[in-house]
Amino acid sequence: MKQITQRSKCPVSFSLDFLGDKWSLLIIRDIMVYDKFTYGDFLQSDEKISTNILADRLAALEQNGFITRRVSAEKKNKIIYELTEKSADLVPIIMEYNIWGAKYNPDGEQALIEELKKDKQKMIEKYQDKIRRNLGALS
Amino acid sequence: MKQITQRSKCPVSFSLDFLGDKWSLLIIRDIMVYDKFTYGDFLQSDEKISTNILADRLAALEQNGFITRRVSAEKKNKIIYELTEKSADLVPIIMEYNIWGAKYNPDGEQALIEELKKDKQKMIEKYQDKIRRNLGALS
DNA sequence: ATAAACACTTGTATTTAGCAAGTAATGTTC
DNA sequence: GAACATTACTTGCTAAATACAAGTGTTTAT
Numbered sequence: 218m219k220q221i222t223q224r225s226k227c228p229v230s231f232s233l234d235f236l237g238d239k240w241s242l243l244i245i246r247d248i249m250v251y252d253k254f255t256y257g258d259f260l261q262s263d264e265k266i267s268t269n270i271l272a273d274r275l276a277a278l279e280q281n282g283f284i285t286r287r288v289s290a291e292k293k294n295k296i297i298y299e300l301t302e303k304s305a306d307l308v309p310i311i312m313e314y315n316i317w318g319a320k321y322n323p324d325g326e327q328a329l330i331e332e333l334k335k336d337k338q339k340m341i342e343k344y345q346d347k348i349r350r351n352l353g354a355l356s
Numbered sequence: 357m358k359q360i361t362q363r364s365k366c367p368v369s370f371s372l373d374f375l376g377d378k379w380s381l382l383i384i385r386d387i388m389v390y391d392k393f394t395y396g397d398f399l400q401s402d403e404k405i406s407t408n409i410l411a412d413r414l415a416a417l418e419q420n421g422f423i424t425r426r427v428s429a430e431k432k433n434k435i436i437y438e439l440t441e442k443s444a445d446l447v448p449i450i451m452e453y454n455i456w457g458a459k460y461n462p463d464g465e466q467a468l469i470e471e472l473k474k475d476k477q478k479m480i481e482k483y484q485d486k487i488r489r490n491l492g493a494l495s
Numbered sequence: 496a497t498a499a500a501c502a503c504t505t506g507t508a509t510t511t512a513g514c515a516a517g518t519a520a521t522g523t524t525c
Numbered sequence: 526g527a528a529c530a531t532t533a534c535t536t537g538c539t540a541a542a543t544a545c546a547a548g549t550g551t552t553t554a555t
Contacts, residue, residue: 228464296532306460314372
């Protein structure tokens with residue numbers, strides 16, 4: 218797994234040192250909005266990440282405090298990945314990517330933009346609440 | 357220069373297809389907040405991008421409509437890079453990265469977060485106005 | 496006329512990403 | 526309880542992206 222080296226003190230640069238690649242934010246999105254929690258779930262996402270990259274990103278995200286890893290209580294060969302508070306604070310970034318992407322994708326749904334822009338704060342709180350509720354649960 | 361292949365229809369994924377690397381958003385940030393406009397300006401940024409990567413990213417950003425390129429009126433060996441409307445719509449994303457990065461960087465300035473969160477909409481408009489004013493100018 | 500500034504290119508080494516196949520632990524089925 | 530299926534990865538190999546150092550061509554200043 219790659220070791221992160223801080224390039225500058227700029228907060229944007231600092232963020233991208235952790236998240237500036239094509240996959241990390243998509244894994245977080247999977248947990249955040251699509252309720253995916255397992256290695257197999259992530260593999261099935263439309264973007265088709267390869268197995269070794271997924272393993273590497275999961276390890277890095279865990280090491281850097283974005284996700285937690287635990288063995289399922291029911292099935293001991295199943296691993297559950299969940300978001301931390303550090304990732305809950307990424308919800309606004311994901312929402313803004315959603316808005317921008319929906320606007321500039323030729324096949325983008327204009328309806329999604331309108332809804333997101335109109336109820337942005339409500340949507341952000343919705344996803345953050347979901348993450349924080351999970352944080353408290355034992356399951 | 358790398359050719360972009362769309363991985364899925366998800367707006368987040370779509371955005372990251374263009375911006376999901378360690379450098380593209382930093383170049384846009386340089387123009388947006390630090391008023392840098394030339395190849396030499398970008399090279400001098402704290403993050404120390406290498407020359408060939410910078411050339412590659414500038415070409416990609418131009419081809420994908422994030423920046424425009426023009427020869428300076430005064431000095432004909434100087435090239436001026438400027439942001440398009442497509443990049444003006446990235447201001448909220450950059451601001452959110454600022455907020456997140458300032459919060460989680462150990463050396464992060466707490467004051468910056470407070471100011472940004474408090475006056476977020478004002479800050480966003482400030483940077484967008486600056487870009488749009490430039491768009492109209494001939495200079 | 497010469498040197499400096501500027502925007503890149505080129506060449507090479509290192510790192511990262513992608514693909515295909517394999518492995519080890521647990522779970523399920525008959 | 527033996528055999529097959531899930532699940533979460535590893536491993537080996539190839540391709541692509543990145544980083545570093547040096548060089549090139551055009552324009553500008555002296």
